[in-house]
Amino acid sequence: MAKRLLVMGAGGHGRAVADLAAECGWTVAGFTDRVTGASILGRDEDLTALAAAGAMDAAVVGVGNAALDRRAALFQLLKASGIVVATLVHPRAVLSRSCRLGEGVVVFAGGVLGSSVEVGDNAVVYSGVIAEHDCRIGAHAYLSPGVVLCGGVTIEAGAFLGARATVLPNLTVGKEAEVAAGAVVISDVPAGEMVMGVPARPRGGR
Structure with a gap:
């Protein structure tokens, strides 16, 4: 019998995670959210009560x-x-045998994680992401579809990379920094900064 998984959040990403979970052999028990609706078992604050039940x-x-x-x-x-916090890896993702994933990580179809890549707790690796050898992806980081991390890249905790952003080798994207969709990062991005463009520059910069 398939194990039952609760998804915290019933929006678009939550539904995508539910589909991923089903591909991984889970039965989706339902969702928690701030609103009510079909398949929503309660609010986020009801988590402990739902577990006890x-x-x-x-x-x-x-x-x-x-x-x-x-x-x-x-x-x-x-x-x-x-x-228990589930880690979900789509059957059509490709992970090196030396890759290491934290708790709650989700890796969607077509994701490629190379040799010695480390992914921190609760990080999102969306469809088509490529992270080559020795990359470090911090806890709660969010990599949108098609992101490319060349070898030795560090993505610190809580950073966000938009669709098809590229980070060149051995660079760091700082804690809670944002890289806009399509940007090409050629130098380190400081913590909390947003960059965009080709090459990537701070928002409003030249």
Whole structure:
């Protein structure tokens, strides 16, 4: 019998995570969210009560890039509640045998994680992401579809990379920094900064 998974967040990303979970052999028990609706078992604050009632065997964060700070908070809530946090890897993702994943990581179809790549807790690796050898992806980081990380790149905790952003080898994208869709990063991005363009520059910069 398939194990039951609770997805925290019922928006677009949450539904994508639910589909991923089904591909990984889970039965999706339902969602928590701030609103009510079909398949929503309760609010996020009801997590402990749902666990006590035996509503699920594990849970995963399903909030997307519209609320990155909430993603981290929900993960901490899961850990504090003692609930098993699922890690989901699509069957059509390609992971090196030396790759290491933290708790709550989700890797969608077509993701490629190379030799000695490390992915921190609760990070998102969307469809078609390529992270080559020795990359370090921090906790709660969010890599949108088609992101390319060349070898030795460090993505620090909570950073966001938009669709098809590219980071050249051995660079660092700092904590909670943002890289816009399509940007090409050729130098380190400081913590909290947003960069865009080719080559990537701070927003409003030249």
